[in-house]
Amino acid sequence: MDIQGSQFHLLNGPADWGACIDTALDLPLREAGAIEPTPELSRPDSAWEYDSGRDWLRLRRDTARFQQALRTDPLTPDARRGAGRDRYGTWYWIDTDRRTIRHREQGSRAASTWWTIDDLHLHCSCVTLAGGRFGSVTSCPPDPARLVGLTVTTRHYLVVGYDGPDGSGLFVFDLHAGGRPERVTFGAAPFAPWDLADLPDGGVLVLDREHGSYWQLDKDFRVAGQENARVGSFADLAADGALTVRSYRTEPSTPGWALANADGDPIHPVSIEPGPDDTVLVLESDPATGYSIVSCFDHDALIWVRPLRDIIEVIDLDDPDHVSRRISLFAHDFAYLTAGSTRPLESPLLYLADAQGDQVVAFALDPATGELVARDDFLPLRRWAARGLVRADSTLWYDFGERWIEVGVFTECRFAGTATLVTALPAGGLPGEPFDSQLPGCVWHRLLLDALVPSGTSIQIEARAADQVEVLTAQPWLAQPAPLLRGGGSELPWADPWRDQRDPQNPAAALPDGLGTVELLFQHVVGRYLQLRITLAGGGRASAAIRSLRAWFPRFSYVQHYLPAVFAENDRAETFLERMLANPEGVLTTLEEKIEHSHLLLDARTARDVDLDWLGRWFALVLDPAWAVDRRRFLIEHVDAFYRRRGTPAGLIGMLRVLFDPQITATDVFRIRRVPATYSRIRLVESFLTRGPGLDHVRQAAHRFVLQVPRCFEAGQADLANRIVEQSKPAHTAFTLELYDSTFVVDSARLGLDTELGDSRQFTPIVLDRTPVAAGYLSATWPFDITDRLVSDRDRLPEGPPL
Known part of the structure; x- marks a missing residue:
């Protein structure tokens, strides 16, 4: 009211x-x-x-549909050749001849050839023995006809599929160690790789399009399988009470997990991705139907199926009437980004690349039912070379010629x-x-x-x-x-x-x-x-x-309250006078309301952000515009507590904590001791409390203190802390500013007050021209910095009696 x-x-x-x-x-x-x-x-x-x-x-806001005017040939599944990026930002992909792997290092202006099939025979030592003589025999490397599918695992292996007259399999390149690839074969089992996808645990999913199945390899490239538990073997108790154990088939003789629809008929997939909750997502795009189908599998068990028929409502950017229509999505490739990814959109989301319009459509996915909710964000793919969508660095990438760029949200919208x-x-x-x-x-x-x-x-x-x-x-x-x-x-x-x-x-x-x-x-x-x-x-x-x-x-009504009754009697036709006087009423009532509620300006909790500087001047506070609003409100709200402690250790450290600590509460701001190091980064040490010989040390340390701030402060923060203490300390005291690197000194540091025991985050690997020598350490060089490999002369077996 x-x-x-x-x-x-x-x-x-x-x-x-x-x-x-x-x-x-x-x-x-x-x-x-x-x-x-x-x-x-x-x-x-x-x-x-x-x-x-x-x-x-x-x-x-409608989903805009981008029509690529330069494309004349429709996208086909054969255009997808596989690609991946390693942890150092280098991209790898299969070239158009399907016999060459191209790569482009981060910061490089051009791509180059990284490996070809011809390299398999450069070091071949095969010999032909005649006359039945004894000799060493080595098997010739396979002669694959083409490379199919490529990915880079989280453990820094590059895996590429191949097929040819000598059979099909996988080449595994160790991107740390380099050298020739290792070959993974699948024995007598039918195997024809088509698409590869990396798993979060370092494994690989391999889609066999020809045989309608997929394989799952663990981080050591063993094929995952399952068998019934035997008596006496260790096993996990499943939800239904059955005992099952996981096993790995090093020489598989049976096909991979079959991909079939709800009727048991085989499907014709084109892409595979790891899905939510350790499931597998498979994309099926059949030109005969005109739309794609996304299926979710747990091993060979079908969880749900989601046809993309009439799934999104779009508009044409060139349509002046912006008439929307519902279309089916025929996808060329897809990718699933898990929670924690923020680009191009807040995940988890399922991204599908439209084979017709060179754009990506994002869907919110219900893992349990497979229900898809289309996002209306416009994600165009400019001059897409159609090698595929790649998950890397918690975001989504696509190929632009021989470059790789992030999928971005186009800012222009249609409503x-x-x-x-x-x-x-x-x-x-x-x-x-x-x-x-x-x-x-x-x-x-x-x-x-x-x-x-x-x-x-x-x-x-x-x-x-x-x-x-x-x-x-x-x-x-x-x-x-x-x-x-x-x-x-x-x-x-x-x-x-x-x-x-x-x-x-x-x-x-x-x-x-x-x-x-x-x-x-x-x-x-x-x-x-x-x-x-x-x-x-x-x-x-x-x-x-x-x-x-x-x-x-x-x-x-101003007419009824402030004018004689004769004015109201003669103001019946369209109530002109009533409406005219409502204009000054609206202005005056607003002013009267501000006067009536002026007490709100004097409370730091209710004052507007723009009025905080004015309110602070009532207490002789000059607030830096760079300070966060909540910090300024806290300072004004507790100004009496700051003035009561002005010049004391609690007052000095409280002022600094308001500005620099990640979170602030009235209880902890003025507390000097027993403040967790994970909470406060500012410490004040009175010199007379440090250990020293006799009374002479106390006399010399009187009225002196040390202000300790972490070296991880941003540029200028330490100088700001120094200026604040210089203006707020008593005039007869003196202090020095120290960084954490020089705080732990015998007979000077106090354990639990200005130091603590635990893992240090102050020392980091030295980066040339960036890291101070006293703030870093020389990290191990290759290959001793590899954490997920056994390295000779670093990882030793424990000494013991000879066998």
Whole structure:
């Protein structure tokens, strides 16, 4: 309630907006999928969309479909040849001749040949023996016809498949040790590699497209299998009580795990990826069907199947009418990024590369059911060479000629053209329910919206009111004036509804164009109950957005309160005088509200960010604009505690902790002892407390202290700490600033106060021209820095009696 006695009804947040009715579907927004899209409504027909990241309601953002004008030949599965990146940023891929592996090192301006099939015969020592004489015999290397599929494992092995007249198998290159590849064969089992994918544990998935199966190899390239437990063997107890043990078949004689659909018929996959919860995702793209199918397997057990028929609703960027249509997705390749990845989008997400439009479509995946919810982010692939999508460095990459670049989100968006909603009808009879004034004949006053109205967009408001709910639905809609942007911000005293949109380093900076609070004065809206109809319109390139809505009632009449009754008697036609005096009323009421609530400015918890500097000057505090807002609020809120401790060790260290510690609480800021090192990085040591010989040491150490800061401070932070202590310490004291590297000195350091026992993070491997000598150590050189290999002369067997 404001100072004039007016109140407001509020719509704010997904719960309130979800109760509004989409007029096109005659459904609440929450049931139309506009608030939280569900798998059943992955692309709802509703033209509304609630952006939870910004907490506002806007027009639905459509998925744009990019048409590659330069491509003349359609993408075929044969274009996929496999690629991977090692831990040092070097890319490897199979060349067009399928006999050569190309590579491009990080920072290199051109690619080069890394290995070819012809290299197999360079060191061949085969001999032909005649006359039955004895001699050494070595087997000739295989003569593969082509290379098929490539990946780089997390343990830094490059694995590439091959097939030829001598059979099929895998070549394994140790990227640490170098040298010739090791060959992995599969015995008499049918095997024809097609696609390879690395596993998080260092293993490899191998897709056999020809035989409709896949193989799983562990980090030591043993083929995973399963057999029943024997009596007396160690085993794991499964969920159903059965005893099973994992085994590895070094010489497999049976095919890999078969890939079949729900009817038991074999499928024709084109790509394989590790899925969630140790499952395997398989992509099937059959041109005869026109859409792809994603299947999830646990070994040979089918978990779920998800056809990509009519899966996304897209628009053509060149369509001036931005008419959307639902299409099926025919994918050329896919990739699954697990939780923790932030590029190109927050994961876990399933990315599928469209074979028709040279773009990637991202889907949120339900691991249990396989339900896919399409994201509306536009992820184009510019001049894609179609070797495939590659997971590397927790993000997604694609090939651009002989370069590899990250998949990125294109910033230009397309939105629905228009959408209309109406607020929910009051049920009648319940006090305080939305848009019930509980006043018969109530004159509704103003409507204010915290909204974004970019250029080319608009918000249109219509209203109707009545004293009975049954009559309300029969009333005609009355068009209201276009809402105008308020110059003074929100009408709520000292409130900032756009705090999250401001620059934290400069909260006084102006908001972006079109962002703010807009208002209109209700025209001829009289009755106890109110209903609003809101329409958002735009040209497709942008969308207006509404964060919150406030409908004020009843109108405080200047005519009735401040003018003689004769003016009210003669103001019946269109109530011109009433509406005219509402303009100064709106200005004066806002000023009176700010005066009435001026106490909010004097509380650090409620003051606006822009007013903190002003509030700090009341206490002779000069706040650095570079300090975070929460730190400035904490400093002002506890200014009395700082002044009571001014010049004391607790006061000095408390001031520094407010600025530099990762988290701050009133309990720990002023605590000198027993502060966990993982919490506070600032230490103050009074010199007289250190061990020294006799009273002479105490006299020399009196009024002296040492300020200790970690070397990991950013540039300028140590100097800032030095200036703060210099200005805040008592004038008769002296101090020195030390870094952690020089703190542990016998007879000077105090265990548990300014030092601690544990793993040190202060010393790192030395980087030339970057690391101070005293802050680093020389790391082991290759091959002694390899942690996942046995290295001769480093990893020794324990000494013992001779065998």
